[in-house]
Amino acid sequence: MPAGLQEPRGLRHGYRSARLRPGQRGRQEGMTFKAARRGAIAPFIVMDVMRDAAARQAAGADVIHLEVGQPSGQAPPKVLDAAARAVRTEPLGYTLALGRDSLRERIARHYHQAYGVSVVPERVCVTTGSSAAFLLAFLAAFEPGDRVAVAAPGYPAYRNILESLGVECVLVPVGPSSRWQITAEVLAGVEGRLDGVVVASPSNPTGSMLSAHEVAELAGWCELHGIRLISDEIYHGITYGRAAATAAGMAAAPHAVVINSFSKYYAMTGWRLGWMVLPEDLARSVECLTQNLYISPPTLSQVAAESVFDCIDELEARVAAYRANRDILVAELPKAGFDRLAPSDGAFYLYADVSEMTNDSREFCARMLAETGVACTPGVDFDPIEGHRTLRFSYAGSAEHMAEAARRLKAWRR
Template sequence: MPVAVFIEESALSSHLAQLASRLQNIAPFHVMELAKMAAELERQGRHIIHMGIGEPDFTAAQPVIDAATRAMADGKLQYTSATGLPELRSAIAAHYQTVYGVEVDPARIIVTAGASAALLLACAALVEKDAQVLMSDPSYPCNRHFVAAFDGRAKMIASGPEHRFQLSAEMVEQNWCEQTRGVLLASPSNPTGTSIEAGELRKIVETVRSKQGFTIVDEIYNGLRYDAEPFSALSLGSDVIVINSFSKYFNMTGWRLGWLVVPPELVQPIEKLAQNLFICASSLAQHAGLACFQPEALAIYEARKAEFQRRRDYIVPALEGLGFKVPVMPDGAFYVYADCSAWSDDADQLTVDILNKAGVVIVPGLDFGPSTAHQYVRVSYATSMENLQEAVARLKAFREQHVKS
């Protein structure tokens, strides 16, 4: 039996050598590697506090669960249109009007299998071989990999705390070249929890527009903004492409439901791609998602948002008290991007040591771009206040034992 297995694996290895060359441009997701290490420690009986993966500890609100139950009982499980249920698209449009004061034609809204599918569709429609897309360094790693999946090239522009870890119009102007086709922004951002100020975002859009490029804005954390009036990039013009999701504010991560708002001329091309690549988003998730916009559900989500803000207001000064530096107060999402220089000059090794010795998962800057890879760590506060307090106690003990000031 071992010999047979060896032969099969050898044959498989030979076959895998023919994989598409674009895979060389897609790096492993180190956040998930740490999660696997943590899972192994838990199997050994260790108690681990997870502050790594960006997933709300809240699950779908009860009205959403009830709606899913009714949809199953009523047999509403057939394919929908590739663009999504008309009533869900209308509910999303009404939400933009109510919360952001932006009127959006429901026909411009395409319901997708999560924000990942929305980004995939946008890149499939807009990114050609060797096309360059500008994005900030640091930024969510999968965004640059969506570009690479269509043989484009993400140009990562170092964006430090003086720029809130975000691109500026000046950076876009200075880095635009003949191969550049557009920008991919995220506001609020993963990993930093920082937003692009509305006036600066307007300048970026105007700069890109003057070059006849595209602007994609990832707004999946936009419902979780704490320190400013609600704002969506959709207010900057119908040519701005916006991505959103039911995963973060609406706490529906595993339901895989999101949406994409596109210019009118992109609706048909995106629909054609969606028909071929996905057929449609989960019909069950779509019927459940309708309940997210009910007043009862929205009241629950606003209470949960307030709890996330309470956690942020605890964890940021707590981390600073431990010697981390938080150069920009996160104004959204549920992340803190912290300078760990006072602890170590190797954030990657530091996070492994903290996991093994303190039983706390935080992740290094390695995933998010080279400019902050060794100096920063991302801390997620998408866990209970009790866990946050225990994690701070463990980190304090770890530092006293293992880190020289």
């Protein structure tokens, strides 16, 4: 042992036999250690694509990132100021598991201001990103063996988290006939018992939306049939025509769980903050789960996030930029052969059917990255059934990047 370094305590106290020599496998040759099957879930492929794109960039390649589903740049200045002030003046200890009261109140007020619906602060649970909200909601609502419907294509983490919890994921293929969404009518056609359904409007990866009427109908159907509705509203605010409808505060949906986040419209992705509007019957169990799983969501982010509701002009300017990006790609991508695009009503994604170009979207995206420097995400991330023939472009970046990506893709496909 090098001078100055202390041996681990157990070794100092004579348990030298516990120390393995390099290459030694354990007490008995061939002994295996237990690893849970529920940990063996599918990767989030877009993260792998991001890693490959970053590696090419580090090696000097000029990469355009149409794979990344996050706003660029910093959170609004007011948020940064609030965070800087809090670092200097606040103790920043744990908060209540459900979050700071002032933030929960501010979120409840947001529902009144943005949608004209009444949500009481007691039903708001602040979470570590919406990602933690899914885990909490699924743990609180579903037992192993329950059956939960998710759209294909859809956000992969729903599927992967549910499966890791032993919940059966019922993939519901959606396409143009239901505007790529699970509607009440689509749900009625699903065979077998269902315990829950997860929907996202606007959706990732298609950007398509449910109308207010469809949300109400779906909520009503779920209520009537004892199906727990989980409504992922993370892309609310990023819409290009009609506003998105929330299931929160809906009289027809007293058992629905509504999930939202500061990551997308509010441009606070790395601050890792989201929230839920909980039904009464799950509120206490979610609180106890939070206390035990991670005690409380990040305090600094909670303090800062309160200010973001006062930055609507800046946030709307971002939405206008996304819209301009969308218009560039919608006009230019068909000239490169990407002419079968799902309707991008919101979010910052375009989902393309590339079945005339490939039967292997993963290989196609890898080749596109290698030959053009344009990174995008293969559909297999979102759809285990049809995703080998689709891909997702994200237009969260700059207008210059959209135009340059389109130029490169047109040259590539010529």
